[in-house]
Amino acid sequence: MNKNFFLLFLLPLILVGCIASQDEIQTLKIKVINLETTLNKQNQKSEELEKKLDELNKMLISLENKLSKDMIVEIKTQVLSELDEMKKEQTQLSSQVEEIKFSQEESEKNLKTQLENLVTQTQALELKIKELEKKLETISKEPPKETSSPSNATVTSPDNATKIAAIKPEEKSEEKPLSEAQFYDRAYSYYQKGDFKNAKKFFEEYIEKFPKGSWIGQAYFWIGEIYFKEQKYEEAILNYQKLIELPGWHPLKPSAMLKQAQAFKALGDTEAYKILLKKLINQYPQSKEAEVAKKLLK
Numbered sequence: 001m002n003k004n005f006f007l008l009f010l011l012p013l014i015l016v017g018c019i020a021s022q023d024e025i026q027t028l029k030i031k032v033i034n035l036e037t038t039l040n041k042q043n044q045k046s047e048e049l050e051k052k053l054d055e056l057n058k059m060l061i062s063l064e065n066k067l068s069k070d071m072i073v074e075i076k077t078q079v080l081s082e083l084d085e086m087k088k089e090q091t092q093l094s095s096q097v098e099e100i101k102f103s104q105e106e107s108e109k110n111l112k113t114q115l116e117n118l119v120t121q122t123q124a125l126e127l128k129i130k131e132l133e134k135k136l137e138t139i140s141k142e143p144p145k146e147t148s149s150p151s152n153a154t155v156t157s158p159d160n161a162t163k164i165a166a167i168k169p170e171e172k173s174e175e176k177p178l179s180e181a182q183f184y185d186r187a188y189s190y191y192q193k194g195d196f197k198n199a200k201k202f203f204e205e206y207i208e209k210f211p212k213g214s215w216i217g218q219a220y221f222w223i224g225e226i227y228f229k230e231q232k233y234e235e236a237i238l239n240y241q242k243l244i245e246l247p248g249w250h251p252l253k254p255s256a257m258l259k260q261a262q263a264f265k266a267l268g269d270t271e272a273y274k275i276l277l278k279k280l281i282n283q284y285p286q287s288k289e290a291e292v293a294k295k296l297l298k
Helices: 002-141 158-172 180-193 196-209 216-229 233-244 253-266 270-283 288-297
Strands: none
Touching (some): 253 270
């Protein structure tokens, strides 16, 4: 009885304990579900955060790339600007050099023109001097004018006989040798008259007698011109060359070079013709003959 009573007494307690444990289990289950839900939410948040972090990293990388590109562009821009400045400076320097060259060429041209003018003036003065010398010679050679005697006078007075005797030796006296200027002037006057035979003879004699004369270059040139007119082009080329080879500057050298080229062309040597024209342009670029040569080469 006692045992049964005791069991009867314990049974409700056991049942109550069982009920309590089931409630707790249910509660725990709910809590677990809640925890799982919370965990899932947190996992989702963490995933979202990771995605955001990835996006931020990507943004950072792109920013870094952009920054580096911008820096490169900036450096390139700076380098290009510096290069542009250097080019401007180079252009200014080259323009200054060109101005200096131009002024130098102008001064050289002016000096050459002045020299040519001086040569022309001296030649003109020399010709005037030669003309004056000629006039003086003709005046000195003229016999003194005699006073006209009466028409019926047939006997020569002793005074007149003495005068005539004094004059005759002067008439028989030999001519003085020609000076250098007179020799050249005579040769050139023959050339101007078209008497090429005597002109060439006197020019050649002038060269022989005055190998270092003041008009030696002119003599070679005019002999070359005579041969050119006679269509003896080989002889013309040789005489032009003698003038060209003379040391120093000479006003007729460009003309000699041009005529020499034309003589080669007349002989059919077009190669030598072109070479000489180019040489003329290079050596005497400011001369009138160089302008002619440029037109002939076109």
